[in-house]
Amino acid sequence: MRGVKRVAVVLAVLIVALVVVAFVLENQQGxxxxxxxxxxxxxxxxxxxxxxxxxxxxxxxxxxxxxLRRRSKPVSVVRG
Incomplete structure (x- = not known):
């Protein structure tokens, strides 16, 4: 099963790389x-x-x- 996942990932990366190369080659106008x-x-x-x-x-x-860091800070309430 690991081999199938690895092949799928490699194929997905290759497809994305080919799409990027095709995009770059098609959009060369300055x-x-x-x-x-x-x-x-x-x-x-x-x-x-x-x-x-x-x-x-x-x-x-x-x-x-x-x-997320701002939301997770506790708000201190001052009572007086």
Whole structure:
């Protein structure tokens, strides 16, 4: 059973890698991004999309940890 799971995982990773490579190859047209007065040079669309994906994958779990940490702190009640 472990061998079947390992093969399934390897196949899933290969399929995802092929989809990413196909996406990058299909989106090679150059664009310039401008945001809040900052502008980038000409780069392929796929660069911006992949960078946005990576930033989102890093920020999502970080924000979740921060929210859960804030919720788990006990609130001290001062009575007087």
């Amino acid at each position: 664009v310039s991004l401008s945001f809040l007065g900052l502008a980038t040079g000409q780069m392929p669309v796929s660069v911006f999309v992949v960078v946005a994906l990576i930033v989102g994958m890093l920020l999502g779990p970080l924000l979740r940890v921060l929210v």
